[in-house]
Structure formats: C-alpha cells, structure tokens
Amino acid sequence: MLLLRDLPRYECLLEEARRFPELDPSACEVYLHLLRAGDEAFRSCGEPLEAHGISAGRFTVLMLLLRKRGEADSGALTPAELADQAGVTRATMTGLIDTLERDGFVRREPDPHDRRMTPVTLTPAGESLLQGVVPAYFQRMGLLVAPLSEAERRTLVTLLSKLVRGGETEEPSIPFTSGASPAPACASVPLNSPVT
Amino acid sequence: MLLLRDLPRYECLLEEARRFPELDPSACEVYLHLLRAGDEAFRSCGEPLEAHGISAGRFTVLMLLLRKRGEADSGALTPAELADQAGVTRATMTGLIDTLERDGFVRREPDPHDRRMTPVTLTPAGESLLQGVVPAYFQRMGLLVAPLSEAERRTLVTLLSKLVRGGETEEPSIPFTSGASPAPACASVPLNSPVT
C-alpha cells in the first residue's frame, strides 16, 4: 500500500478543484483521511505481529484456527474455508499454509471421508505462538483507539458503516446496544488487514 | 491487503473478550470498521483506474508529474522526489517508472548539470491517459462519500484526525474553515492507496 506522506489541506483541495471540476473537495478530504487512518491502524497493530516474526496473513490463519478449536472437536478448517473467512483466494491460502506448516505452526492431515480435502489444524507450537502475540496485538489496538471517548467511537462506527453500506438505508446498525441481540451466526475473531 | 469478509457483531466481540482479557470490544469494533471502510474506499476508487489498465501506484506517479507541470517550467521530478511524495521507496519508484516509460507515459532524460539525476516528465500520451481517467476517479470518490452530509463529513474527518494524531492535542484541525488559511506548502494532489 502506498500513501501520500502528507495529506493535502482543504485550501489545496479547493485549488485542485478548479482544475478538475469533478472533484468534490469534502469528499476527497474524507477519502484521504480514511485511507491514512486505515493505513496507520493496520500498520500500528501489525507491529507486534512483525516483532514476533509473523505476518498479518499468517496471524489471521492462526486466529481462525484457534477460534475453530474452541468450537468444534476437530478444530480443523479446510483451505477453502480459511480462504473464504480470511478474504483471500485459495491460491494465496495455499501459500500461507505452506509456510505455516514449514514453520510447524499448523498441520495438514487428509480427510479420510473426502479425499479432495486437506483439513488444517493448529499445532501446540502455533497455539503457544498466539499466546505470546495476542495480548500485545489487542493492547496496541486499545492504544490506537484510546484518544476517542466511547461516544466518539459509536459515532465513528456509525459513520463508517454508513459509508460502507453506500446509503442502502438498512437497519441503523445500532451497535453497542447489548440488549436483545438477534444472535445469528457470529462472524469471527478480530483480525486485520490493511488498506492498501 | 486481506480483510475478513464479515465484520464481527458487538455481541461476538464481547464473547471473544472473555477469552482475551486484553481485548477492548469498542476499540476492536472501531479498528475493524476502519479497516473495512478504508479497504472499501481504496478498492472502489481504484476500479476506474484498473478499468483503464493503470494501477494505483502508476496513477500516483502520473498525478504528481501532472501537478508539477502546472507549477514549474520543466515539469520534471526526480525519482527520489517522486518516491518521497508518493510514500514508496526509491527502489519501488524505479520499478514504477520502468513500466510507465515502457508504456510511453513518462520519459527519463538525464540532467546535464548533475549527472547523478534522471528527471522524469509526463509525455503527451501520459497526459491524455490522465484526461480519460481522472474524471471517473473523482466521480467515484464523490459517490463513495455521498451517503454522508457535510456535517457528517466534518465529524468523520475530525474523528479520524484525532485517531491518527494519537491524542497529541494539537490544533483542533478545524478543517472546512476556508477563511484565514495559513497557506504553507500545500501537500498535493489527491491520491490513493490502500490499507493494506
């Protein structure tokens, strides 16, 4: 991901707008701030991971397997499931699993019932790696958001949701209302990934 | 950049928090929404670029050169200047310029005064490429931010700035106040880049 080092000031945007009539200065300012903040957040929370010699992609895989272990007996996920939940292609997941298996953090064992599949499980080494990394990861996340009050956090989440939904006018999201959860399938463990 | 397909619900975060005491649910929710929105924005605005067969990195270089042309006679920037302003390393910039020159969008011509340098300029082909791409790019940007009112945009920018500044408590930023601009060196043309 590449990002301009310094964000343009509003006055500069106005100046550019004269040259490009399609440019909406306030939209552009939102866009640039969004990208910068996303990049900053991703980079910041990625640091503790890098310090332990693990990339964001590998961390995602390990976390998904850890969560699965808490749910099911086998604790296994197929590469296709992992790719789908992590948001990468199956080809990319093959590469991630390759290196994780080489380093001893996960294990592939063929499925006896369907020989097309090769479920993946977390090894003790992988689990102990997570034990060491996860606290620092979440602490960094808390530090990042620390400047915002709870009310500001709610506002920010609402605005970001509105942006992503693209004005579809669905349910107003009402996050942070713990009562009366519809409790459908929960998406997942908090993971990462960059703007980029 | 890889991102979980579906963001976790707040209730799920609370559940995860029980397993990881370091997890601050509201911080985590902000983090995930931020990454998702940044990714969405980058991807969305990148589409018009890809449609014209140009990547975000190359677009950045061309825009920087276009802006320079509007400022100085030569309209040239050195690879080091380009790398600095685009936020990539000089090695990466070498690769970008290589392909852009191969495709005829920029030209390298040695500096007669300092033979270490090889300033880069935009060719007519590069300029006409931009003519075709830029309107769609800015239109998409406007569409992305369309769901937000002007007041909401101000709020969002303020909150994102607060996050990035890390609570340094500098000037409250007051964007969108067009009067009395300090008018220092303007940063640049709006460009892109992902969370990633």
Next chain:
DNA sequence: GGCTGATGGTTAGCTTCCTAACGTTATCGA
C-alpha cells in the same frame, strides 16, 4: 588536489497478494 562522505538511481532477492490453468475427486443425471 585527492580522500571521505553523502546522495541518486539501480539491481537482486524476498514477501504477499492476484488470476488462470490444471489434476484429482465427488456428485448427479441420463
């Protein structure tokens, strides 16, 4: 004037993502 150091650009090698194509295995319909 000739080292020393700083600067500019490139190269080489690595990572992580992608798409496209492939071989294997399961499933389902005629």
Next chain:
DNA sequence: TCGATAACGTTAGGAAGCTAACCATCAGCC
C-alpha cells in the same frame, strides 16, 4: 453405469511492495 459438472487444492506466472547492497557522481575538508 458412465459421462458431465462441480468442488478442492495446487501450480505457474505476474504485479507491487520491501530491504540491502551496489556503483556513479558530487561536495567538502585537510
């Protein structure tokens, strides 16, 4: 039952980042 279809995982090749190392050139200091 057997051929078509679909799904799983992998491989091959390419794009765009990065760091580290490398020469060429300039500037400054004895």
